[in-house]
Amino acid sequence: MATSDDGGFHGPSIEEFFPEVIFFAGTPFEMNRIILIRFLAVLAIVLIFWIGTRRMKVVPGRFQSIVEMGLDFARVNIAEDLLGKKDGRRFLPLITTIFFMVLFMNITGIIPFLNIAGTSVIGVPLVLAVVAWFAFIYAGIKKHPGAFFKNALFPPGVPKALYIIVTPIELVSTFVLRPVTLTLRLLMNMVVGHLLLVLFFSATQFFFFTATQTNFFYSLFGVGTLAFGFVFTLFEVLVAVLQAYVFALLTTVYIQLALAEEH
């Protein structure tokens, strides 16, 4: 964290997201804190859903109800809502995975001692965006073999002359901007959230323990920054859930658009 040893205050820097390597230094399989936090999130998902679905009863208990509610949210509110029952079922594993992976890796940002989101380094957002990209292209090609790219790049009903403008726009917006925006939206939300929290809490630390030695009233600022830090921690919970929902929802929307592409 960005606390200061020399009496001055240093804000958090981007180096926050590249902590020192712990295992396998120098290989492509390096592991640092954030990678381990991601593993922890994966472990949490596996444990919760493994236990929650181990002995499922027709009349659910409390824990099973919560697990079911989570799975139903991805199934009913995202997949089946947008894709319908049949296609919803086909893409359900992917959508469920994206939703819970993003959710669990986001939420580590506010869990004490973890304090950084697994999604705040570009790897996870990028991998998931690429998966979403392949998923909607796969869905389109499978549904409209041979016609998918033509329909996507040369939308029917547009005068031929306009293709000079429309086609580059479609190409960029559909096949370039979609994965880029998916990646950046999630990454930036998590990066900024983390930086804000670090800023508030390191400022609190600074005001309480460093600045107060020169003037006691600085510690009052510390109360303010602590309060802000608390509020933003709650806000981060909202952001974590919302970004998971948005990522899963947009992936589904892209798949839906690819399936619905006119002939």
Add this chain to the structure above:
Amino acid sequence: MLNAILAAGEEGTNPLIPAPYDIIWSAVCFVVILFFFWRLVLPRMKKLLDERSAAIEGNMEKADEAQREAEAALQQYTAQLAEARAEAAKIREQARVDAQRIGSEVTAQAQNEAERTKANAQVAIEAERQAALVSLRSEVGSLAIDLASGVVGESLSDDAKATALVDRFLADLEADTSGKK
């Protein structure tokens, strides 16, 4: 913010350029979670949902069955009730008929009895009357003889003539009474 981050990135690490280890481990996490949901969690969930709808359908079927049974029982009960009513009516009718029959029998018997008693009485009365008549006749005969003896002053008692006289007198008397009738 993006510019700031990019600027910061230029100094050290660029956060928009993924490191190989980052991509590798992210992909590993994704694959693990995908397979976990795909192969384990979602099939379990699907099985549960199927079981749940089957249970609901089963319950509905059971309820239908119960409904049908109840209806059948009600029908049977109603039929039995009607049968019992008919039986009761039949018994009542039978009883009425029997009562009538017994009543008329008793009446007839009583009538017979009365007739018989009356007839017996008549026979007895007739016999009495005959006996009285016979006794009266001899009584009246001797009385008349006595009377006549007194009047005439002579005994007629053991005389054949007297007997003939009395007989004639009585015959006249009888003829007289029957003529009056």
